[in-house]
Amino acid sequence: MAPILLNVGNESTDYLEHGLVHVKNPHLDFMEEDILYHFNLGTKTHNLPAMFGDIKHGMGVPSISIMMHELIKLLHHARCRDVTLIRIGTSGGVGLEPGTVVITDTAVDSFFQPQFEQVVLGKVIVRSTQLDENLAQELLQCGKEIPNLPTVLGNTMCTHDFYEGQGRLDGALCSFSTEDKLEYLRKAHEAGVRNIEMESTVFAAMCRVCGLKAAVICVTLLDRFKGDQISTPHELLLEYQQRPQYLVSHFIKKHLGLHN
Amino acid sequence: MAPILLNVGNESTDYLEHGLVHVKNPHLDFMEEDILYHFNLGTKTHNLPAMFGDIKHGMGVPSISIMMHELIKLLHHARCRDVTLIRIGTSGGVGLEPGTVVITDTAVDSFFQPQFEQVVLGKVIVRSTQLDENLAQELLQCGKEIPNLPTVLGNTMCTHDFYEGQGRLDGALCSFSTEDKLEYLRKAHEAGVRNIEMESTVFAAMCRVCGLKAAVICVTLLDRFKGDQISTPHELLLEYQQRPQYLVSHFIKKHLGLHN
Numbered sequence: 001m002a003p004i005l006l007n008v009g010n011e012s013t014d015y016l017e018h019g020l021v022h023v024k025n026p027h028l029d030f031m032e033e034d035i036l037y038h039f040n041l042g043t044k045t046h047n048l049p050a051m052f053g054d055i056k057h058g059m060g061v062p063s064i065s066i067m068m069h070e071l072i073k074l075l076h077h078a079r080c081r082d083v084t085l086i087r088i089g090t091s092g093g094v095g096l097e098p099g100t101v102v103i104t105d106t107a108v109d110s111f112f113q114p115q116f117e118q119v120v121l122g123k124v125i126v127r128s129t130q131l132d133e134n135l136a137q138e139l140l141q142c143g144k145e146i147p148n149l150p151t152v153l154g155n156t157m158c159t160h161d162f163y164e165g166q167g168r169l170d171g172a173l174c175s176f177s178t179e180d181k182l183e184y185l186r187k188a189h190e191a192g193v194r195n196i197e198m199e200s201t202v203f204a205a206m207c208r209v210c211g212l213k214a215a216v217i218c219v220t221l222l223d224r225f226k227g228d229q230i231s232t233p234h235e236l237l238l239e240y241q242q243r244p245q246y247l248v249s250h251f252i253k254k255h256l257g258l259h260n
Numbered sequence: 261m262a263p264i265l266l267n268v269g270n271e272s273t274d275y276l277e278h279g280l281v282h283v284k285n286p287h288l289d290f291m292e293e294d295i296l297y298h299f300n301l302g303t304k305t306h307n308l309p310a311m312f313g314d315i316k317h318g319m320g321v322p323s324i325s326i327m328m329h330e331l332i333k334l335l336h337h338a339r340c341r342d343v344t345l346i347r348i349g350t351s352g353g354v355g356l357e358p359g360t361v362v363i364t365d366t367a368v369d370s371f372f373q374p375q376f377e378q379v380v381l382g383k384v385i386v387r388s389t390q391l392d393e394n395l396a397q398e399l400l401q402c403g404k405e406i407p408n409l410p411t412v413l414g415n416t417m418c419t420h421d422f423y424e425g426q427g428r429l430d431g432a433l434c435s436f437s438t439e440d441k442l443e444y445l446r447k448a449h450e451a452g453v454r455n456i457e458m459e460s461t462v463f464a465a466m467c468r469v470c471g472l473k474a475a476v477i478c479v480t481l482l483d484r485f486k487g488d489q490i491s492t493p494h495e496l497l498l499e500y501q502q503r504p505q506y507l508v509s510h511f512i513k514k515h516l517g518l519h520n
Contacts, residue, residue, distance in 0.1 A: 025432065070432075072432035162329070173285060
């Protein structure tokens with residue numbers, strides 16, 4: 001659940017507006033002050049360019065949709081440039097050894113479609129969840145360069161529920177059989193899904209609309225073909241959870257020209 | 261975001277199974293151990309009836325869907341009886357003075373329908389979000405008994421997004437006009453909607469399926485007809501946020517036969 005915000009590359013500043021984060025909301029220009037409520041920040045009370053203009057590493061919040069709105073506005077107000085957003089986190093694996101790091105090729109919904117449905121004023125708007133292909137390939141290469149860090153490229157399914165929505169048999173509600181569950185997971189696997197989590201589609205969709213380069217890297221904590229509950233020892237879980245961070249730090253170092 | 265769990269009433273224990281919380285999942289009976297992952301509790305490692313069997317007040321977590329699954333299973337494993345769940349929290353008001361407490365008549369979705377759509381194994385299942393009418397009336401009466409606690413009964417709209425989903429003009433993305441927004445809010449008001457939040461439909465739906473008596477009480481922090489941003493002074497916001505708690509504590513005291 002902890003996205004990392006990267007601001008990589010050393011673009012020319014000859015063109016003052018080049019690379020700035022753009023928000024797609026004409027109303028913002030007419031507001032005297034903009035209060036980022038969930039961050040407790042405002043454009044009048046805080047000097048956002050001074051506070052965040054040189055931001056390189058980010059933050060995570062439970063509700064990624066709210067966070068993304070306010071983060072993107074923050075990047076806009078702070079005049080950040082050439083920003084790359086990477087969501088890192090944990091997930092359930094589909095046919096993978098636990099501990100495998102999945103770099104998302106395409107974020108798909110529960111119907112294996114590469115889209116996110118957003119309800120706006122009572123109407124459904126469909127947004128593409130396409131991520132940056134070159135960035136994904138570059139991250140995959142980083143994974144290969146690190147020993148003992150199994151890394152694959154695959155589709156990531158994003159659900160709105162941890163239990164029924166992911167075909168778990170151990171929720172308070174379950175109206176399907178073990179065979180139904182396995183059939184769904186097999187279909188997901190055939191559609192290229194290698195892991196399941198709960199944030200990737202809205203993250204990808206919002207980044208795409210706002211022209212932000214984005215990637216999703218999640219480690220798998222279990223193989224959903226083999227079970228639903230996370231019974232891996234705590235120490236091992238902690239090690240797994242560090243793998244996406246390790247991969248991203250390798251990526252950052254490469255971009256900064258540093259060597260391990 | 262902080263649901264309160266009440267276990268009121270003094271039902272007879274002559275019938276051992278009477279009033280127990282039922283889960284609707286036949287698989288649970290066949291599991292050697294059930295791990296409530298997000299609570300870090302297990303049926304083998306913890307004596308849940310001893311720990312939670314006499315629970316009267318509850319807890320809140322950001323992701324109410326996950327919390328509800330694990331809470332309902334917890335109530336089941338702990339053999340709690342005659343449980344009433346009340347979600348309390350904050351919301352945006354629709355045509356109400358800020359600080360008004362709304363007791364939810366019906367929880368509705370973004371299309372003003374009293375239903376919650378749950379995707380299960382790639383199929384959409386529609387669940388009713390009907391709440392307990394008698395409980396709502398009783399809570400409304402409690403509100404009337406407390407001085408300076410404006411309380412109304414109304415429909416509550418539950419959205420999946422704080423910005424576009426609630427017709428806010430101040431998100432990172434906004435493709436509609438002020439007039440579009442106001443028209444949507446007017447339609448919502450005509451459909452009986454008096455406040456907007458982000459948890460009520462799934463809360464109501466899950467309680468209903470599991471036979472739990474449930475209510476939703478949210479205070480309004482602003483009138484969405486008049487704005488989108490929450491600029492109320494911090495002290496006043498704190499006072500508003502205590503109003504649903506105050507109402508619920510009055511309700512509990514009445515049920516326990518206590519007087520202020």
